[in-house]
Amino acid sequence: MQYELNINNYIYREIKKGRQTFSSNLVKNIDVNPGELVKIKYNNNFVAWGAINPKDYYNYLRIMSYNEDFDLYSELKDKIEKAREYRENVINYKDHYRLIYSESDFISGLIIDKFNDIFVLQNSNAFLDKNINIIKEVLIEIFGKNITIYEKSVGKQRERAFLMPVERFLYNNKSRTTIEEVGKNFDIDIISGQKTGWFLDQRENRKIINNIYGDEVLDAFSYLGSFGIIINAGYRYFVEKNKNSIKLLSKNIKINGIDNYKIINENAYKVLQEFYRENKKFDIVILDPPDLLADNYIKGIKSTILINSIALDLIDEGYLITFSCSQDMKEEKFYSLLRTIIRRKNKRFEVLYRFQQALDHKVIFPHQELKYLTGFLIEIKK
Ligand SMILES: C[S@@+](CC[C@H](N)C(=O)[O-])C[C@H]1O[C@@H](n2cnc3c(N)ncnc32)[C@H](O)[C@@H]1O
Incomplete structure (x- = not known):
């Protein structure tokens, strides 16, 4: 089923300014499962795709894409490649760096730290939880088959989203x-x-x-x-x-x-x-x-x-x-x-x-x- 979320003028303007998270008191609450993708509309026109976690008061709605033909794989690939370009070629951080810093890299709730060939993920976005394998596939495509990917989704943000703590290797198993x-x-x-x-x-x-x-x-x-x-x-x-x-x-x-x-x-x-x-x-x-x-x-x-x-x-x-x-x-x-x-x-x-x-x-x-x-x-x- 395709859910729609109609927003008011204030939220519309905030989204246009680049804001990517909204608490549950700001938008109409709809009865969906955590991590459901919804089409956000203003005056019957498409604005963005959003992910809802009804249990997460602070980050009830996260903006995921401004593209009506949203394809998670290709959008993540674009965003991660752009983030890498900034780290490696603009600020000149080469081997280890924060690759993805949540809203700053337009992937709300996700952090990816790179330590040489080890990538550590920390996620508090219920929609990305359901699609963690897509993140894994994108990282392998960009950085090659020899990398290790470890998920360390723990801590306060995750608790506030009522998501279980997760610590596991997603791909290969190098830890040091x-x-x-x-x-x-x-x-x-x-x-x-x-x-x-x-x-x-x-x-x-x-x-x-x-x-x-x-x-x-x-x-x-x-x-x-x-x-x-x-x-x-x-x-x-x-x-x-x-x-x-x-x-x-x-x-x-x-x-x-x-x-x-x-x-x-x-x-x-x-x-x-x-x-x-x-x-x-x-x-x-x-x-x-x-x-x-x-x-x-x-x-x-x-x-x-x-x-x-x-x-x-x-x-x-x-x-x-x-x-x-x-x-x-x-x-x-x-x-x-x-x-x-x-x-x-x-x-x-x-x-x-x-x-x-x-x-x-x-x-x-x-x-x-x-x-x-x-x-x-x-x-x-x-
Ligand atoms: C922000 S980290 C320090 C990071 C370090 N300066 C660096 O650049 O890698 C804070 C550290 O303080 C330690 N810590 C927390 N409470 C402490 C306490 N009461 N006494 C001593 N160490 C503590 C934590 O275990 C953690 O290793």
């Missing part, structure tokens, strides 16, 4: 590879690793911190240690609470020939407080916590203030490198929070650099929520 950033090598594991295996969003920021030196550096929330390994340092402390990540962290430190370091497999809040009690000082403190505002906004703000405040107590003179990866923490808000904390400590400071997410995480105008990473390189002066 080595990537290179700023002249350093990193072994990653897409299965035991966090998110899709590697935080691609910090790529440009790693290039910046590569130019800084500190005798003693603290990399808190270090994951596989990318910042602590890349930065120039006399002695490095890595703090990471996730046990699965520690093994690969140690391996990556060794691969890169680093001798003077300590790994602390502990809660960073506790470790920061212990260093404070010991009156320990660092030349550089790096804070790259997970999304602190995700579960509770007020608690998240308090945690942000707490860790940044203690980090500042650990620096007499040097650098604070601090990030937030919360959609709700806009750059100016984070800056004013940090400015207030630093001023209260009677320290002089200068913001040397404003960090943001890598270029493969591009953000299109109607979907500003895709912008989430912000950070600062702050020089703390006597």
Whole structure:
């Protein structure tokens, strides 16, 4: 059966502006199964094809195509080829990069990260769930038969869409590879690793911190240690609470020939407080916590203030490198929070650099929520 969805003038104009997702309170609700494709009409004229998930409040309707003769295979092929062209030939990211970033690449709800010949998919679109094999076939056609495709559709977006978590190989079964950033090598594991295996969003920021030196550096929330390994340092402390990540962290430190370091497999809040009690000082403190505002906004703000405040107590003179990866923490808000904390400590400071997410995480105008990473390189002066 072919379903139709008639929209009002407001939704019509939003679709024309490029908006691709609509919550269930904005459009007429129709009784369909999750992932049903519907023909969207305004004044009896075709506007777009949309996918409906009646259980997903926030992304009830996702725009899938503006072409009345919609063919999923050929449209995905065009979009993925265009996305690859941008990554490889415009921003010059070659071996590893975010190939598809949801609405920014006009494939709502889908993320595809490429690590050499391994492709990791994360999907929260019920229509694409039903057509996952088409995505697989398109990737094989574009990138060749030797690739591995792994689906890691887990996490909050998926829960909100009432879709079951899925972790499985879709094609071939390679799970580890080595990537290179700023002249350093990193072994990653897409299965035991966090998110899709590697935080691609910090790529440009790693290039910046590569130019800084500190005798003693603290990399808190270090994951596989990318910042602590890349930065120039006399002695490095890595703090990471996730046990699965520690093994690969140690391996990556060794691969890169680093001798003077300590790994602390502990809660960073506790470790920061212990260093404070010991009156320990660092030349550089790096804070790259997970999304602190995700579960509770007020608690998240308090945690942000707490860790940044203690980090500042650990620096007499040097650098604070601090990030937030919360959609709700806009750059100016984070800056004013940090400015207030630093001023209260009677320290002089200068913001040397404003960090943001890598270029493969591009953000299109109607979907500003895709912008989430912000950070600062702050020089703390006597
Ligand atoms: C955003 S990632 C860090 C990414 C890393 N800087 C990179 O560029 O690859 C945050 C890390 O903090 C770790 N983490 C979360 N809560 C923590 C805590 N309370 N103490 C220590 N580590 C924590 C997570 O396991 C994760 O590895």
